[in-house]
Amino acid sequence: MAVMHQQRLPDSAESAAAEFLVVCLCAEWCGVCREYRSAFQEIAGQFSTARFHWLDIEAHADELGDLDVENFPTLLIKRREWVLFYASMPPSPSHLQRTLRAFLQQSADESRAYAHASAERRGWQENIDLRRLGPDELARICT
Template sequence: MEFAVICLCAEWCGTCREYRAGFEALADEFPEMRFHWVDIEDQADEMGDLDVENFPTVLIRRGGDVLFFGTMLPHHGVLKRMLETFAEQSLDESRRYARSAPERLLWQSDADLVGLAANG
């Protein structure tokens, strides 16, 4: 699939437990995207050296480009609007977006982000 949407959470986190059902509902709403839930403790081997400071942390990738990596408000509407925006972009627009800011440019060369998205 062209898009990967990965949520990094922890089972012990109440916010994560509440967020998961809505995240899975978004997966049904966007069947053209691959959604993956990663428990950062149970699946620590997938995390590499990534630091997750708060929950939920979301990674969105289109093809080989990381479009977003960071903590989100635990409101599904925020993620839904972001996914709709990315889905409306052409592949070239997404590539330009992924390289349009210093932080985004660093994401493209972060082996742990790229590996997590590839495994997600």
């Protein structure tokens, strides 16, 4: 089931929102995920410059391809086509807030450089399943 924060924004804010995407990959059976969901929704309300989605990996396993989710919650944070973060994250709202604030402070050029600054991050950019999870695909599978 998807969240969430898709309110109509002014054109400049909507343009910025199109740049950032935050996806929580969880499972309904996971107690930690169920407890984290309300905090994730609250954070979505605090960051109008990003689109947030809650994605149940079991309900949408066919659409996720070979994505490997080992721990919950796993977060995917993208700016445009660049994957900035793809890993499990402690289910602490403050951790996600700090991470998002840091990414939101980057210029587009800084985000692109960050996305390619390590072998792990370069691998994320080449992962077809991560690349495919963009606003259009999430709108399709999360409705």
